[in-house]
Amino acid sequence: MTEWALRIASVAVAIALLCNGWRLFRGPTPGDRIIAIDTMVINVIALIVLIGMLGGNTTYFEAALLLAMVGFVSTIAYCKFILRGDIVE
Structure with a gap:
């Protein structure tokens, strides 16, 4: 059951990364782009932690x-x- 929850969370974080990428390329101001990059870093950290939990490494x-x-x-x-x-x- 925990493995399914981790997989669903990984998909949700991946979708959030796609949304951040859209904001990065579409953002009208440099401030929007900086916030998108910072949020992408946070989402990548979450994805790395989820992969570590799934793999047990x-x-x-x-x-x-x-x-x-x-x-x-x-x-x-x-x-x-x-x-x-x-x-x-």
Whole structure:
């Protein structure tokens, strides 16, 4: 029963990724695109964790943690670039 719930959750996260991709390419402002990328990172983290739970492999959880750290830093860098036009001052 748990395996079915994980598979349904994986499909739901994949659909959310498709919706985020649509917002990324269709977004009218750079802010919309940055939020879409950040949300895509969160959904990819969720998908990696779900795959790790389905496979029973703990390596996926470490990969999700690394992606979370990189995703946070990249979102801050994108926002800083949009606001100031330069990342490093």
